[in-house]
Amino acid sequence: xxxxxxxxxxxxxxxxxxxxxxxxxxxxxxxxxxxxxxxxxxxxxxxxxxxxxxxxxxxxxxxxxxxxxxxxxxxxxxxxxxxxxxxxxxxxxxxxxxxxxxxxxxxxxxxxxxxxxxxxxxxxxxxxxxxxxxxxxxxxxxxxxxxxxxxxxxxxxxxxxxxxxxxxxxxxxxxxxxxxxxxxxxxxxxxxxxxxxxxxxxxxxxxxxxxxxxxxxxxxxxxxxxxxxxxxxxxxxxxxxxxxxxxxxxxxxxxxxxxxxxxxxxxxxxxxxxxxxxxxxxxxxxxxxxxxxxxxxxxxxxxxxxxxxxxxxxxxxxxxxxxxxxxxxxxxxxxxxxxxxxxxxxxxxxxxxxxxxxxxxxxxxxxxxxxxxxxxxxxxxxxxxxxxxxxxxxx
Amino acid sequence: xxxxxxxxxxxxxxxxxxxxxxxxxxxxxxxxxxxxxxxxxxxxxxxxxxxxxxxxxxxxxxxxxxxxxxxxxxxxxxxxxxxxxxxxxxxxxxxxxxxxxxxxxxxxxxxxxxxxxxxxxxxxxxxxxxxxxxxxxxxxxxxxxxxxxxxxxxxxxxxxxxxxxxxxxxxxxxxxxxxxxxxxxxxxxxxxxxxxxxxxxxxxxxxxxxxxxxxxxxxxxxxxxxxxxxxxxxxxxxxxxxxxxxxxxxxxxxxxxxxxxxxxxxxxxxxxxxxxxxxxxxxxxxxxxxxxxx
Numbered sequence: 001x002x003x004x005x006x007x008x009x010x011x012x013x014x015x016x017x018x019x020x021x022x023x024x025x026x027x028x029x030x031x032x033x034x035x036x037x038x039x040x041x042x043x044x045x046x047x048x049x050x051x052x053x054x055x056x057x058x059x060x061x062x063x064x065x066x067x068x069x070x071x072x073x074x075x076x077x078x079x080x081x082x083x084x085x086x087x088x089x090x091x092x093x094x095x096x097x098x099x100x101x102x103x104x105x106x107x108x109x110x111x112x113x114x115x116x117x118x119x120x121x122x123x124x125x126x127x128x129x130x131x132x133x134x135x136x137x138x139x140x141x142x143x144x145x146x147x148x149x150x151x152x153x154x155x156x157x158x159x160x161x162x163x164x165x166x167x168x169x170x171x172x173x174x175x176x177x178x179x180x181x182x183x184x185x186x187x188x189x190x191x192x193x194x195x196x197x198x199x200x201x202x203x204x205x206x207x208x209x210x211x212x213x214x215x216x217x218x219x220x221x222x223x224x225x226x227x228x229x230x231x232x233x234x235x236x237x238x239x240x241x242x243x244x245x246x247x248x249x250x251x252x253x254x255x256x257x258x259x260x261x262x263x264x265x266x267x268x269x270x271x272x273x274x275x276x277x278x279x280x281x282x283x284x285x286x287x288x289x290x291x292x293x294x295x296x297x298x299x300x301x302x303x304x305x306x307x308x309x310x311x312x313x314x315x316x317x318x319x320x321x322x323x324x325x326x327x328x329x330x331x332x333x334x335x336x337x338x339x340x341x342x343x344x345x346x347x348x349x350x351x352x353x354x355x356x357x358x359x360x361x362x363x364x365x366x367x368x369x370x371x372x373x374x375x376x377x378x379x380x381x382x383x384x385x386x387x388x389x390x391x392x393x394x395x
Numbered sequence: 396x397x398x399x400x401x402x403x404x405x406x407x408x409x410x411x412x413x414x415x416x417x418x419x420x421x422x423x424x425x426x427x428x429x430x431x432x433x434x435x436x437x438x439x440x441x442x443x444x445x446x447x448x449x450x451x452x453x454x455x456x457x458x459x460x461x462x463x464x465x466x467x468x469x470x471x472x473x474x475x476x477x478x479x480x481x482x483x484x485x486x487x488x489x490x491x492x493x494x495x496x497x498x499x500x501x502x503x504x505x506x507x508x509x510x511x512x513x514x515x516x517x518x519x520x521x522x523x524x525x526x527x528x529x530x531x532x533x534x535x536x537x538x539x540x541x542x543x544x545x546x547x548x549x550x551x552x553x554x555x556x557x558x559x560x561x562x563x564x565x566x567x568x569x570x571x572x573x574x575x576x577x578x579x580x581x582x583x584x585x586x587x588x589x590x591x592x593x594x595x596x597x598x599x600x601x602x603x604x605x606x607x608x609x610x611x612x613x614x615x616x617x618x619x620x621x622x623x624x625x626x627x628x629x630x631x632x633x634x635x636x637x638x639x640x641x642x643x644x645x646x647x648x649x650x651x652x653x654x655x656x657x658x659x660x661x662x663x664x665x666x667x668x669x670x671x672x673x674x675x676x677x678x679x680x681x682x683x684x685x686x687x688x689x
Contacts (some may be wrong), residue, residue, distance in 0.1 A: 006689075015568050024473060024475050024476040024477060025469065025472050027469065027472075029504060052476055053472040053473070053475055053476040055468065055469070055472055055508065056508070057465065057468075057504055057508075058500060058501075058503065058504030058507070059500065059501075059504070061461070061462065061465070061501070062462065062465035062468075062500075062501050062504050064504075065458060065459070065462035065465035065501065066465045066466065066467050066469030066470065066472065067469055068456075068458050068462075068466050068469060069456065069458070069465070069466035069467060069468065069469030069470035069471075069472075069473065070469035070470065070472055070473035070476075071469075071473075072456050072470070073469075073470050073473035073474055073477065073479075074473065074477060075472075075473035075476055075477060077469075077473075092459060092462065095458050095459055099458075116518055162599070201431050201454040201455075201456060201470065202433065202454055202479075203428055203429045203430065203453060203483055205454075206428075206451065206452055206453050206454045206455070207455075208444055208449035208451050208454075208455045208456075209452060209455065209456040209457070210444075210456050210457035210458055211444035211445070211446040211447075211457070212440070212441050212444050212445050212446060212450060213446040214445065214446075217446050217447070272644065284625050318525075
């Protein structure tokens with residue numbers, strides 16, 4: 001029976017999606033809250049449900065490094081990690097994207113140490129912004145599950161060939177049990193073609209990977225990566241539609257709007273906080289507040305045109321960030337949104353709020369307070385500088 | 396010796412008398428075409444692949460400084476997963492810094508996982524690619540740019556790390572030491588290491604004329620002196636036991652090896668050898684006794 005809902009843990013839903021995508025090599029290291037994904041995948045391997053090489057490596061650094069080798073041989077490759085593990089991979093992330101190896105990784109978003117904290121925020125993946133990896137953010141478990149084949153197809157597209165992170169909020173999505181449609185094998189086989197790269201390590205046709213490029217050639221490697229990100233921008237939209245045609249589910253392409261078209265106040269966010277924002281909007285709309293949502297699915301490539309287009313009727317913009325650039329007092333989404341509006345005739349105030357760090361809960365009241373501040377700023381025609389939205393007064 | 400037909404093409408940017416270039420050439424002469432080579436960052440990687448050129452006549456990948464063994468293990472896993480392993484040998488060749496220092500953890504992991512690969516260390520006893528800084532393979536009292544001799548220093552104060560023993564302790568079925576100065580022996584060991592299933596290790600002693608301070612025509616000679624003085628014992632280990640050693644006839648005093656290199660110049664005054672030379676002689680004596688070289 002198609003579209004049968006099953007109540008499973010978020011991690012299981014993603015692991016199941018990985019299974020039906022049939023990776024050849026999985027290499028991973030356990031770390032909270034990603035652990036359940038690799039445990040579930042190991043069980044699939046142990047039960048013979050997935051035919052792949054599963055590597056229990058000694059660190060996240062080796063997890064990603066092994067996949068660099070495997071991907072260069074022509075394997076479909078997968079890992080998942082979080083937080084400190086992703087930070088440990090940092091150097092190799094640049095290397096994978098520079099060699100144009102379409103490794104796919106689920107990043108279960110979590111805060112970074114110190115102080116040590118295992119709970120959710122998005123500082124980990126945001127801190128890898130410039131590594132040349134595609135970054136998509138999922139709103140709920142079903143979207144995380146559905147993002148997996150989309151991101152394999154995107155990364156492995158011959159005109160893209162970039163590694164990609166599918167980001168899901170730690171615990172809030174990874175550990176929640178909710179009704180999900182587990183991806184069907186036959187539909188996934190229809191949606192996701194085999195990975196058949198043109199350039200591989202093969203004794204029959206020797207090639208060199210990872211050569212030394214001096215100042216006369218280095219720039220063009222970076223330029224080509226940027227070009228590929230441009231292609232990815234278009235493909236993300238196309239793939240979301242293709243996915244919808246086959247599976248009948250759609251979450252927006254690069255961005256998605258909710259009560260957006262007539263909204264004076266537009267809240268922008270990424271990840272699981274979207275659900276809370278939607279509920280808050282429903283409530284505020286009943287009180288006559290003109291508020292809507294612009295969900296950002298793709299953070300890299302950043303959808304500059306799509307964001308500009310979606311914001312054209314906004315009077316004031318609120319960005320929500322579960323990360324901070326310490327020393328700038330704002331989060332990454334805030335910076336990006338400001339930057340993409342700057343070289344236009346659009347003069348819309350942007351208020352950046354940082355919240356939910358280290359797993360701090362984001363109740364609807366926090367969003368209501370934020371919207372109230374925006375309303376006040378709009379009324380008095382004043383600006384509000386970015387800052388934390390949920391600081392405790394007693395600490 | 397094959398030269399014009401070598402799978403490591405000439406025209407690379409290696410120094411005259413380069414030990415790495417010799418090791419790379421001997422490696423491919425021994426392995427032939429059916430292999431995939433993984434190089435960590437280092438001299439060999441840099442001078443053989445100035446984009447858009449490459450000396451490598453076999454598939455080759457360089458990722459980072461510290462991850463060659465992990466990359467190689469991924470190569471091997473992918474070949475198996477894709478049904479392409481057949482007789483293809485997966486070999487990593489890296490310097491002493493990449494092997495004994497920064498890449499040690501990845502090597503340990505790859506050997507523990509038991510991949511069918513061979514890791515080759517080309518040991519020139521310091522970070523030559525960045526300008527002769529000390530590594531954990533630098534021998535006692537050697538002068539490097541980060542362990543210089545001075546009024547209160549006789550150079551590197553620490554002993555060379557015993558990497559072959561570490562690899563043997565991982566349960567490797569085959570561990571061997573070799574030298575670029577003994578090419579047939581070296582190639583025989585590489586071949587044997589590649590043929591044996593599982594993670595195998597060959598540690599090649601490789602005199603660097605620029606880093607050690609000797610004339611570029613003397614690379615082979617200096618390497619031979621290291622072996623003839625027992626400063627570099629040559630042996631093979633199978634499953635943790637020494638099974639073969641290269642015997643030395645008329646072992647030479649270490650002074651003959653030390654005196655031809657500028658990195659040990661501070662150990663000699665116009666009145667003769669300083670007492671540190673005695674300590675180095677003791678190390679050679681220990682090697683000779685421990686491995687039964689005489």
